[in-house]
Amino acid sequence: MNLGPAAAGANRAALIAAAREVFAEEGLHAPLSAIARRAGVGQGSLYRHFPDRIALAVAAFEDNVEALEDLANTPTTTLADLLTLITRQVVESTAFVDLARIEHADDRVESLAVRSEAALASRLDDGRAVGTVPPDMxxxxxxxxxxMVAGAISGRPATQREQVADRAWRLMGITLPAFVEIAAERTG
Known part of the structure; x- marks a missing residue:
């Protein structure tokens, strides 16, 4: 039964949830028809809510940026906490970084990137003050x-992404405590 406009909000939410799942599984260029199918709606409904792939991807990854901003606004948060969160987001779906890298000229995508960078920047001074961040970073x-971390894990099976992300950070001289705990659990 078609509920028409009464189902618009539910359809939009289902499309965003499906997009997050399908992008995580198949990447940013997954067929939009697969997203509509997963959401249980027709492609017409998808395009009524999201006129193009970028609009859908931005909506799908808005939650990632909001979570990063929320964590950055917590007074006890460190840069390592923020890097751990965003690394977990990238491990879950490399499509977010692919979106920023490929579509960086699009204002909608640029807004997400600027907000993410601002959230990270908010903790750089704190890290410099306690000596955990180099003064010129x-x-x-x-x-x-x-x-670079996203590039290292892109195309890898989901089961390898956390380990590869941890190795990539370590090669850059950055240790994220949460990933140390994960590595210890694997070897313990």
């Missing part, structure tokens, strides 16, 4: 590191 440096 910038938020652009941190974003470059994230892009």
């Amino acid at each position: 910038t938020s652009a440096d941190v974003m470059l590191c994230l892009t």
Whole structure:
């Protein structure tokens, strides 16, 4: 039964949830028809809510940025906490970083990237003050590191991503405590 406009909110939410899942499984360029099918709606409904792939991807990854901003606004949060969160997000779905890398000229995508960088920058000064962040490190440096980590795990099976992300961070001289705990659990 078609509920028409009465189902618009539920359809939009289902499309966003399906997009997050399908992008995580198949990448940013997964067929939009697969997303509509997973959401249980027709492609017409998808395009009514999201006129293009970028609009859908931005909506799907808005929660990632909001979670990063929320954590950054917690007074006891460290840069390592933020890097751990965003690394977990990238491990779950490399599509977010692919979106920022491929579609960076799009204002909608740029907004997500700027907000993410601002959240990370908010903790750089704190890290410098306690000596955990080099004095010359910038938020652009941190974003470059994230892009390198994402590149290292892109195309890898989901079962290998955490370990590869941890190795990539370590090669850059960065140890994320949560990933140390995960490695200890695997070897313990």
